[in-house]
Amino acid sequence: MATKQILRAQLRSYPANGHTAFLPQVRKIVLEYCQKLPSSTNTRTFISNDLQRVAWQNPHVEFVVKQRNGHEPIARGLYVNGRDKVIPLQEFEVNGVEKKVQLLLDSSGAKIKQLKKGRIVESTTEAARGIWSGLHVDTPFKI
Numbered sequence: 001m002a003t004k005q006i007l008r009a010q011l012r013s014y015p016a017n018g019h020t021a022f023l024p025q026v027r028k029i030v031l032e033y034c035q036k037l038p039s040s041t042n043t044r045t046f047i048s049n050d051l052q053r054v055a056w057q058n059p060h061v062e063f064v065v066k067q068r069n070g071h072e073p074i075a076r077g078l079y080v081n082g083r084d085k086v087i088p089l090q091e092f093e094v095n096g097v098e099k100k101v102q103l104l105l106d107s108s109g110a111k112i113k114q115l116k117k118g119r120i121v122e123s124t125t126e127a128a129r130g131i132w133s134g135l136h137v138d139t140p141f142k143i
Contacts, residue, residue, distance in 0.1 A: 025108045028062040028078040029101060034069050039090035043073035046097040054098065058105055075100055079109025 031047060033040040047065055055063045073089040075097070085107060087100045 023080075024058075024060050024105075025079050025081070025110075026061055026077050026105055027080050028064060029104055030064045030066060030076040030078070031073070031101075032066045032068045032071065032076070033073040033089075034071055035067055036069065037072070040073045042092060042094045043089050043097055045094050046101075050094070050098055054101060061105065075104055077104035077107060077109065079107075081109050083109045083111070085109065 031043065031051070033043045033047065035044075051063065051065070055061070075087045075089055077085045077087075079085075085104060087104065089097050089100060092100060
């Protein structure tokens with residue numbers, strides 16, 4: 001019996017989000033603020049007090065702080081798929097700024113699309129699941 005040769009390229013695994021691995025989609029978060037505008041006060045407070053803790057909790061993300069004089073504060077998330085999301089921060093308290101940064105961290109960067117009728121679940125593999133019923137087993141399901 002002949003043995004089949006295994007090539008090195010066949011041993012490679014492809015990264016994908018699933019039950020065994022999680023790949024964060026955000027790669028960089030840029031916080032832009034003004035040193036003088038009063039609307040940037042809470043953003044400056046977040047940067048000086050809380051940003052280091054958030055950065056330690058998310059070592060896979062590059063955090064960049066930019067001073068832009070004369071502009072309103074924004075948080076910009078840059079994602080691995082090439083897209084970016086921008087959130088204005090001028091109306092938020094310090095904890096609101098942190099929530100918006102967390103929103104950028106949790107987001108995938110994908111464009112928001114409407115779910116169409118009939119295609120509620122999208123999957124890369126087809127699965128025959130069927131409907132489970134307690135009446136179709138050997139011993140009926142009892143409550």
